[in-house]
Amino acid sequence: MSDEQLLAPSLWQNRLFTGRWVEGGGETLTVRAPASGETLGQTGAADTAQVADAARASRRAAAGWFEHPYDDRAEVLRQAARLAETHRQALEQWLVLESGSTPAKAAFEVMLTIKALHKASELPSAAAGEVLPSTPGRLSLARRRPLGVVGVIAPFNFPLYLAMRAVAPALALGNGVVLKPDPRTTVCGGFSIARLFEWAGLPAGVLSVLPGGREVGSAMVEDPNIAMIQFTGSTAAGRKIGERAGARLKKVSLELGGKNALIILDDVDIDRAVSNASWSTYLHQGQICMSCGRILVHRAIYDTFVARLTERAKELKVGDPAVEEVALGPLIDEAQRDHATDLLTRAREAGASVRIGGETRGLFFQPAVVCDVTPDNPIFHEETFAPVAVVIPFDNDDEAVRLANDTEYGLSAGVIAKDVGRALRLGERLHTGLLHINDQTVDDEVINPFGGVGASGNGTAVGGPANLDEFTQWQWLTLKSEAPVYPL
Structure with missing residues (x-):
């Protein structure tokens, strides 16, 4: 055969x-x-x-x-x-x-x-x-x-x-x-x-x-x-x-679906944090239920983080994965492309700024970085299912929890920090089915319950020990x- x-x-x-x-x-x-x-x-x-x-x-x-x-x-x-x-x-x-x-x-x-x-x-x-x-x-x-x-x-x-x-x-x-x-x-x-x-x-x-x-x-x-x-x-x-x-x-x-939050505290290695954010936002063109929909960054490192994530997005090559080596392939169809484009337009109208990306060529969508997003902006709440990084500052851990939980969804969340105890205390307050301390939001290992x-x-939940019950x-x-x- x-x-x-x-x-x-x-x-x-x-x-x-x-x-x-x-x-x-x-x-x-x-x-x-x-x-x-x-x-x-x-x-x-x-x-x-x-x-x-x-x-x-x-x-x-x-x-x-x-x-x-x-x-x-x-x-x-x-x-x-x-x-x-x-x-x-x-x-x-x-x-x-x-x-x-x-x-x-x-x-x-x-x-x-x-x-x-x-x-x-x-x-x-x-x-x-x-x-x-x-x-x-x-x-x-x-x-x-x-x-x-x-x-x-x-x-x-x-x-x-x-x-x-x-x-x-x-x-x-x-x-x-x-x-x-x-x-x-x-x-x-x-x-x-x-x-x-x-x-x-x-x-x-x-x-x-x-x-x-x-x-x-x-x-x-x-x-x-x-x-x-x-x-x-x-x-x-x-x-x-x-x-x-x-x-x-x-x-x-x-x-x-999910509008998952990745919380980045002020004690992190910024390059590692950017790596986690880029992976969880842009992997498979952002077309994953666990994709990071909101990157919450402590204000003390926010400007530096945004600058480095923007540079990372600029480096990601978009194209046909069947014929060339690329980081991102196409969106699945025109409806998905048009949804993402429309959401970016509505986000701008509500006050957001697009630092880079969002341009389309056929079904190819350039990875974007979006800032100046408040909780009344549609892109704060709506699932994008496209390579769009929404970066939002916070001033303290309580605010990070409040922003992360300000969603009807509750699929996956990640917290990046050097102080693991602080990250775990914060993570315990998040309403989510999957929680990753010092990892990003996209993760599934088959042996784990997923829901x-x-x-x-x-x-x-399906997967691992949940399958017998399900x-x-x-x-x-x-x-x-x-x-x-x-x-x-």
Whole structure:
């Protein structure tokens, strides 16, 4: 099996995956390279009838899949990890082409994906429950059971990993999965996963990959055979999904947006602080839910920090990562570019100054540094999802906490300081799901629970120890040697 065979366009052209490669019932989707605008092919898209068929088939197949010996399920995950390692070059190339990733970011994403598969392969052999206290002659157990079918709606920014971090543990624990990749990253974020599990020996029907637009996601939320929705994406879409899933009593996991704060205290090494700020703001063109949306800098070092960050932004080369060595690739599409451009315009109108950047060429967006931002400025609160550093001064630790918490979001935060005790005391007061002392805001290691609070999520988490709770449900089981006689 060669790299060319893994994701050959002839395989997915006008097709989707339901355990076998079939024609889509909806309109085709164009596979496009955002950097060059080149059309890479056309994929099939599901219609609502195919969603219903896939969910029904997955529910049937999942029952048999859960009955497989635990090590058989684990071996499918291990084999998928081995295949990803063997074909990492092909996976990386598709991430560069289809998602606009730089080669370094693509390599990092594939590495995380492989780790997620290995970590998920441990779940089938994990303890499946607890023995509870009971009376003599009666055994009382709490045991974890699969949910049935998990619907995964994945984003475009880390399309392979952010889909796999839900797909792999859900499968490992005996569930079926229906995956809807983002229509802009259907191949690298959807068909790559289908192909890995197809080659790894996953029974047909357990996993379906159904590209499409909102109508496919809506059908998944409403389908009675899908027990849970795991969604990663915008807060606006997450609110709608949560509302509709709740009305149908579905379990729901929402991993949403963020306007994350990186707090830089006055005792830092400024060059290290700039390095952290630049990485967390500009990595993957700022198109990460954990990207630093606000850099809060102590006023004593503010001017120096802004000058050095501006110099750093000036040095970052923007271009097509498929053909040249660049620091930043393209934004994913015109809508994202126009949103960022509009937000910069509104920020200026509200009094902000743009020290550098913000110019666009096609989907390429020059990294920007924005100052003179107050809490009534729209760029203080709205998620940019573009390479825009918003730098805000503060005078003391209390003000830093107040500014950092002045947001509806609560995903990730970082504090940079030499005095670790001071940084930890400050960090303990932040409303955030992820907290990093002496590190920036973009971090995920697979073994950690990942989730936000407020508008960043519904308080659930995926990853590491959270996966057992997220992708199973508890069943209470009691056992007696014979049925008792009751007085009524």
